[in-house]
Amino acid sequence: MTTAEAPPANPVGFGRMTRKEDARFVRGKGTYVDDVVLPGMLHGAVLRSNLAHARIVSMDTSAAEAHPKVKAVITGKTLEGLKLAWMPSLSHDVVPVLATDKVRYQGQEVAFVVAEDRYSARDALELIEVDYEPLPPVMDAREALSPGSAVIRDDIEGKADNHIFDWEAGDRSATDQVFERAEVVVTQDMLYPRVHPAPMETCGAVAHMDKVSGKLTIWCTTQAPHAHRTLYALVAGLPEHKIRVISPDIGGGFGNKVGIYPGYVLAVVGSILTGAPVKWTEDRSENLMSTSFARDYHMHGEIASTRDGRITGLRVKVLADHGAFNNTAQPSKFPAGFFHVFTGSYDLEAAHCEVTGVYTNKAPGGVAYACSFRVTEAVYLVERMVDCLADELGMDPAELRLKNLLRPEQFPYMSKTGWEYDSGDYPRALRLAMDIAGYEQLRAEQERRRRAPAPQGAPAPLMGIGVSFFTETVGAGPRKHMDILGLGMADGAEVRVHPTGKAVVRLSVQTQGQGHETTFAQIVAEQLGIPPEDIEVVHGDTDNTPFGLGTYGSRSTPVSGAAVAVAARRVRDKARLIASAMLEVDPDDLEWEKGRWFVRGNPTSARTIQEIALAAHGPLELPEGVEGHLDAQCVYDPPNLTYPYGAYICVVDVDPGTGVVKVRRFVAVDDCGPRINPMIVEGQVHGGLADGLGMALMQVIAFDTDGNCLGGSFMDYLLPTSMECPSWELGETVTPSPHHPLGCKGVGESATVGSPAAVVNAVMDAIGVRHADMPLTPAQVWRAMQGRPLRTDLALA
Amino acid sequence: MQVTMTVNGEQVTRDVEPRLLLVHFLRDDLGLTGTHWGCDTSNCGVCAVWMDGEPVKSCTVLAAMASGHEIRTVEGLEREGQLDPVQEGFIQEHGLQCGFCTPGMMMTARYLLDRNPHPTDEEIREAISGQICRCTGYENIVRAVRWAARHAAAGQAREEVSAP
Ligand code: FES
Numbered sequence: 001m002t003t004a005e006a007p008p009a010n011p012v013g014f015g016r017m018t019r020k021e022d023a024r025f026v027r028g029k030g031t032y033v034d035d036v037v038l039p040g041m042l043h044g045a046v047l048r049s050n051l052a053h054a055r056i057v058s059m060d061t062s063a064a065e066a067h068p069k070v071k072a073v074i075t076g077k078t079l080e081g082l083k084l085a086w087m088p089s090l091s092h093d094v095v096p097v098l099a100t101d102k103v104r105y106q107g108q109e110v111a112f113v114v115a116e117d118r119y120s121a122r123d124a125l126e127l128i129e130v131d132y133e134p135l136p137p138v139m140d141a142r143e144a145l146s147p148g149s150a151v152i153r154d155d156i157e158g159k160a161d162n163h164i165f166d167w168e169a170g171d172r173s174a175t176d177q178v179f180e181r182a183e184v185v186v187t188q189d190m191l192y193p194r195v196h197p198a199p200m201e202t203c204g205a206v207a208h209m210d211k212v213s214g215k216l217t218i219w220c221t222t223q224a225p226h227a228h229r230t231l232y233a234l235v236a237g238l239p240e241h242k243i244r245v246i247s248p249d250i251g252g253g254f255g256n257k258v259g260i261y262p263g264y265v266l267a268v269v270g271s272i273l274t275g276a277p278v279k280w281t282e283d284r285s286e287n288l289m290s291t292s293f294a295r296d297y298h299m300h301g302e303i304a305s306t307r308d309g310r311i312t313g314l315r316v317k318v319l320a321d322h323g324a325f326n327n328t329a330q331p332s333k334f335p336a337g338f339f340h341v342f343t344g345s346y347d348l349e350a351a352h353c354e355v356t357g358v359y360t361n362k363a364p365g366g367v368a369y370a371c372s373f374r375v376t377e378a379v380y381l382v383e384r385m386v387d388c389l390a391d392e393l394g395m396d397p398a399e400l401r402l403k404n405l406l407r408p409e410q411f412p413y414m415s416k417t418g419w420e421y422d423s424g425d426y427p428r429a430l431r432l433a434m435d436i437a438g439y440e441q442l443r444a445e446q447e448r449r450r451r452a453p454a455p456q457g458a459p460a461p462l463m464g465i466g467v468s469f470f471t472e473t474v475g476a477g478p479r480k481h482m483d484i485l486g487l488g489m490a491d492g493a494e495v496r497v498h499p500t501g502k503a504v505v506r507l508s509v510q511t512q513g514q515g516h517e518t519t520f521a522q523i524v525a526e527q528l529g530i531p532p533e534d535i536e537v538v539h540g541d542t543d544n545t546p547f548g549l550g551t552y553g554s555r556s557t558p559v560s561g562a563a564v565a566v567a568a569r570r571v572r573d574k575a576r577l578i579a580s581a582m583l584e585v586d587p588d589d590l591e592w593e594k595g596r597w598f599v600r601g602n603p604t605s606a607r608t609i610q611e612i613a614l615a616a617h618g619p620l621e622l623p624e625g626v627e628g629h630l631d632a633q634c635v636y637d638p639p640n641l642t643y644p645y646g647a648y649i650c651v652v653d654v655d656p657g658t659g660v661v662k663v664r665r666f667v668a669v670d671d672c673g674p675r676i677n678p679m680i681v682e683g684q685v686h687g688g689l690a691d692g693l694g695m696a697l698m699q700v701i702a703f704d705t706d707g708n709c710l711g712g713s714f715m716d717y718l719l720p721t722s723m724e725c726p727s728w729e730l731g732e733t734v735t736p737s738p739h740h741p742l743g744c745k746g747v748g749e750s751a752t753v754g755s756p757a758a759v760v761n762a763v764m765d766a767i768g769v770r771h772a773d774m775p776l777t778p779a780q781v782w783r784a785m786q787g788r789p790l791r792t793d794l795a796l797a
Numbered sequence: 798m799q800v801t802m803t804v805n806g807e808q809v810t811r812d813v814e815p816r817l818l819l820v821h822f823l824r825d826d827l828g829l830t831g832t833h834w835g836c837d838t839s840n841c842g843v844c845a846v847w848m849d850g851e852p853v854k855s856c857t858v859l860a861a862m863a864s865g866h867e868i869r870t871v872e873g874l875e876r877e878g879q880l881d882p883v884q885e886g887f888i889q890e891h892g893l894q895c896g897f898c899t900p901g902m903m904m905t906a907r908y909l910l911d912r913n914p915h916p917t918d919e920e921i922r923e924a925i926s927g928q929i930c931r932c933t934g935y936e937n938i939v940r941a942v943r944w945a946a947r948h949a950a951a952g953q954a955r956e957e958v959s960a961p
């Protein structure tokens with residue numbers, strides 16, 4: 001007897017549906033970059049600097065070259081000859097592919113070996129002799145601008161300090177006035193330490209230059225294949241139509257795979273020089289030490305309010321540690337990304353922020369980590385400041401938030417720093433989170449525990465409740481304001497219905513696990529009534545998809561989702577004209593019902609989308625001006641960003657003897673507009689919550705003052721496991737975006753943005769300390785309880 | 798040196814370097830790329846396979862040490878075109894996103910369920926605690942294993958029905 005449940009039928013449109021891509025993944029049949037094998041393929045390995053700051057005096061590669069299995073050794077000198085030693089960064093700076101003059105961080109690329117197999121390539125690295133003259137490393141961002149500091153970027157003509165940029169937003173004098181008048185002002189310094197996205201798959205590439213056709217094919221761990229193609233064309237002077245970037249299955253991105261790393265370029269150069277395909281896969285230490293970090297913001301916040309808790313102003317000064325090269329991925333106009341959304345979810349009178357970027361001897365990058373362009377830092381700042389204010393006023397933090405949240409009737413809301421929030425009902429989301437959590441009961445329990453007499457033996461755990469409310473700023477972005485290296489942030493999509501009524505949709509964006517092959521089929525299904533299993537989603541291959549800037553900053557659904565919806569609606573409009581010819585009626589007499597056009601008042605007189613598709617390819621005489629076939633495309637230039645939001649509540653128990661934090665519960669209410677596939681949305685939120693918990697409690701890339709990276713392996717860079725994560729409790733509200741064709745706002749990064757503050761707020765609530773910097777490791781919590789929290793970015797003697 | 802082992806029921810013999818890791822042997826020599834590699838320090842577990850019925854991290858085993866032993870990888874989970882309930886559970890409960898940790902997670906889950914057909918959530922979390930997932934926040938992995946536990950009987954029944 002079998003009792004197997006019949007799987008529920010897929011929705012023709014939005015709704016819960018298992019993922020199309022899973023069939024290959026659960027069988028171990030995915031194709032990740034390191035799974036790509038080409039005939040005659042060679043393997044590359046990178047020699048990296050062990051010093052953070054040093055001049056290269058000389059390099060001897062002869063022994064490596066003599067290794068019997070080595071095919072090529074590439075150094076900065078080789079690249080200088082090819083004019084490839086430096087490449088443009090994503091922020092109008094330059095980045096070395098291989099160091100020529102100096103090394104500027106530990107782990108920087110110094111030489112590249114191409115050999116017959118992985119192990120020989122690594123062996124040969126040991127045979128390269130580099131003579132370094134050590135220079136004083138600049139490891140403390142707070143000292144980077146001190147007059148005595150070593151100058152890191154002496155490659156830039158005339159550069160005499162480590163300053164990168166000053167930038168500000170908001171109204172300085174209005175803000176100063178608010179602060180002068182304020183009844184209460186609370187000031188707090190806080191660090192959002194350097195963290196790393198650490199996707200389970202490290203970065204890698206397989207490059208193949210076909211000498212005969214002149215075509216370069218690169219399989220690459222990239223979240224933005226089209227942008228990469230254009231950059232390769234610009235950097236290497238290769239013709240763009242002869243470059244094909246394939247981003248196959250990607251083992252997680254989280255921003256780590258947005259940029260172009262030297263290893264990718266070196267695989268390309270290796271293939272050009274040897275004539276064979278070259279694979280390069282970095283190891284975990286290389287990934288953690290050299291690829292894009294996130295955050296590293298030293299923030300000085302001030303919040304102003306009335307004595308009864310009406311927040312009036314916010315003022316922030318930030319020192320931004322960008323590492324040795326300014327390579328953050330931000331729209332050109334915004335050197336601090338979207339940090340100026342730091343007024344968060346509150347109605348203030350005035351706000352102002354200043355950000356100063358500095359160079360240090362650390363890895364460059366600053367691409368995201370599931371953070372829409374520094375929104376995570378902004379949300380962390382404001383949500384910590386609000387808790388500091390609650391502490392000062394002796395007010396309940398949830399009550400203080402409810403008092404100050406934007407009200408539904410204020411939308412669309414123009415923030416004091418120039419953002420137009422699209423839609424929201426914030427108090428409803430917070431109240432829902434409080435209901436799910438049982439906020440009153442939790443506070444009552446906390447009160448009871450605090451009053452309970454101290455037990456014998458081990459001290460009782462300290463209970464803490466943390467609240468955070470976030471507004472995200474995603475879906476970048478309107479092309480007249482936003483570009484990356486001059487490429488506008490609009491994305492293309494194409495929808496084609498085949499003669500038999502099956503369809504294909506081609507995307508510029510790419511999945512690293514978000515489930516595009518399913519959700520984008522559902523978007524087309526919703527618009528056309530074609531079942532999602534009949535729709536193939538093509539993505540991640542520049543030869544087969546339209547141009548666009550890729551997947552990061554939660555932009556796939558807000559930008560490409562809109563492009564696909566619009567293209568599908570164009571298909572529907574065209575189908576109407578064809579149906580009118582088939583039914584010999586005026587198009588205006590036709591009405592749409594999911595999957596078919598029918599004659600108004602006569603529903604049996606109808607043509608399904610499948611019948612129309614066949615007719616569109618057949619001998620039917622088409623109406624004037626209608627070309628055959630059934631397809632359409634769209635390049636979507638978003639009119640505004642989208643603003644998903646949410647309310648999070650975290651409950652922790654802290655062991656006062658050891659400082660160990662246990663997250664007991666975590667409630668997350670998210671509003672991302674309508675949910676195309678609720679199962680996938682929930683999965684995105686779960687993952688982001690674990691990310692946020694990890695950053696709050698465990699993860700940090702710190703350095704010692706000699707320049708050594710202290711987070712270069714998973715033994716030192718701790719990621720949350722199943723034991724640290726609670727069973728997440730989710731809730732939702734739905735407030736559609738008025739300007740997005742589907743009302744969708746994007747969700748990928750929401751939980752990562754919103755959750756760290758909830759965890760930190762909970763721990764501070766438990767231990768009765770106003771502030772201690774992340775990560776709240778047992779040592780940090782214990783020290784904070786003794787009134788001497790650590791500085792977490794540097795190991796100071 | 799020569800190694801001989803049984804991989805997913807088939808005997809294989811290859812000449813390898815003594816230092817070759819089992820994970821690279823499976824991936825590069827046998828083309829079984831379902832087993833992944835994710836760290837240098839034996840921390841992440843995306844490389845988990847079975848050796849003689851016990852989960853091991855294949856990045857921490859030399860191919861030479863596996864010689865003479867029986868290896869089972871993710872490619873060996875499906876039997877006669879029938880997905881293991883664990884595989885089905887990961888699909889049904891959205892226990893995977895990027896899929897990179899998934900093969901290792903499923904191998905551990907199968908091991909757990911073979912010994913403890915009705916584990917508690919705590920036991921499931923404990924069983925996968927040596928493996929890292931960056932995408933799912935673990936909740937749906939726990940649900941996927943629970944799904945597999947619930948449907949194990951049905952899965953076996955299906956096998957019996959389909960047997961000749
Ligand atoms: S590869 Fe990370 S534990 Fe084996």
Ligand code: FES
Pocket residue numbers: 200251252513892893894895896897898899929930931932933
């Ligand atoms: S599904 Fe991506 S690491 Fe687990």
